[in-house]
Amino acid sequence: MSSYLIRNAQILGGAPQDILVDGGVIQQIGPGPTVEADIDIDATGLILLPGLVDLHTHLREPGKEDAETVLTGTQAAAKGGFTAVHAMANTTPVADNATVVEQVWQLGRDSGYCDVHPVGAVTVGLEGKELAELAAMHGSAAGVRVFSDDGKCVDDAVLMRAALEFAKSVDGVVAQHAQEPRLTEGAQMNEGTVSAELGLGGWPAVAEEAIIARDVLLAGHLGARLHVCHLSTVGSVRIVRWAKSQGWDVTAEVTPHHLLLTDEMVRSGDPVFKVNPPLRTETDVLALREALADGTIDAVATDHAPHPDADKDCAWAVAAMGMVGLETALSVVQQTMVDTGLMNWEGVADRMSHRPARIGRLTGQGRPIAVGEPANLVLFDPAHRSVVDAATFATRSRNTPFRGLELPGRVHATFLRGMPTVLAGELVDQGDLS
Incomplete structure (x- = not known):
């Protein structure tokens, strides 16, 4: 499993911080890394949510x-x-x-x-x-x-x-x-x-x-x-x-x-x-x-x-x-x-x-963004705007009431226990999740 350094993310919309994710959990949160990570993600301007x-x-x-x-x-x-x-x-x-x-x-x-x-x-x-x-x-x-x-x-x-x-x-x-x-x-x-x-x-x-x-x-x-x-x-x-x-x-x-x-x-x-x-x-x-x-x-x-x-x-x-x-x-x-x-x-x-x-009485989900917590995270770009196009959806169906409507924001990355399932807005291939 790769380690990730998420740089300059705004945790819950707060001041920019760096977050080190390794071994499926959040290892560090602070103004700068103390160890090198396998992959750096520039999260400038992005909101970090659980x-x-x-x-x-x-x-x-x-x-x-x-x-x-x-x-x-x-x-x-x-x-x-x-x-x-x-x-x-x-x-x-x-x-x-x-x-x-x-x-x-x-x-x-x-x-x-x-x-x-x-x-x-x-x-x-x-x-x-x-x-x-x-x-x-x-x-x-x-x-x-x-x-x-x-x-x-x-x-x-x-x-x-x-x-x-x-x-x-x-x-x-x-x-x-x-x-x-x-x-x-x-x-x-x-x-x-x-x-x-x-x-x-x-x-x-x-x-x-x-x-x-x-x-x-x-x-x-x-x-x-x-x-x-x-x-x-x-x-x-x-x-x-x-x-x-x-x-x-x-x-x-x-x-x-x-x-x-x-x-x-x-x-x-x-x-x-x-x-x-x-x-x-x-x-x-x-x-x-x-x-x-x-x-x-x-x-x-x-x-x-x-x-x-x-x-x-x-x-x-x-x-x-x-x-x-x-x-x-x-x-x-x-x-x-x-x-x-x-x-x-x-x-x-x-x-x-x-x-x-x-x-739902889930134990590993919905946790605070804190050191030692499971790295279930989403990076969201609130400044992005785009017109909803159902043809780009991952779901098999297309019955969205928002088609043709301009909406704000885009998910930049989603992490499930430290592994990216989405990165730069695109799904990560199943074979890359191990």
């Missing part, structure tokens, strides 16, 4: 490899500055047993581009009828600590209570996709002025908020951990803020697209803007930004949802829901949170690395 952690990634494998594989998904993650991702359970077959989660975990180990932590389904087949093999998944080699039926809501209160009780027993967490199914039948976009004008079925905010209200009460009653996926409305923010004020162990995430885009985008008719939960109003967007800044929302999670072209290049009514987001997440956060003055780079590190790692 490797990002995504709580919500759809890697599609097994079963939907035409959209994504663990290899291509983790390559996309590395290009986005992520050193760990949580792989959601809605694969084919569903990750509702030890065999499937171990398969995904092993595929992640084989890829080498970032750590992959499988999320176990809450219910068998995501069907919401009976609990999945939670204990077996937790006791497997994958050591599952996060359970979610994401893509579907655990709408049965009795099953949700049982899942929370099990998660509590293993210091795990249930991540809820908050969507009351009876209130969203036939829904195509956010319920509001735009849906009325376009004649599309409306997706009311209360369908999300009602489930969150129920579940924070359950979590508070049980003393269990609840994580709310992809928060999208003003009302949801208020409920989570209130739950936290009660001292309950409730956390929440927001996606980059819900921080930037609104339901006005749907007027274009382009199914790339069709997502679950739907894009909301400008009022919702501003509330989400404020909640992320003040810590009510704990994490930015991509909900990276790749789809083959055929599932998006079609009529709106039949198009799949979801957007890719791993490779643009940090840029969107810079534009919406840092460049607006709502958050500094220390805050970005907290919401995109430290807190997500704590929620």
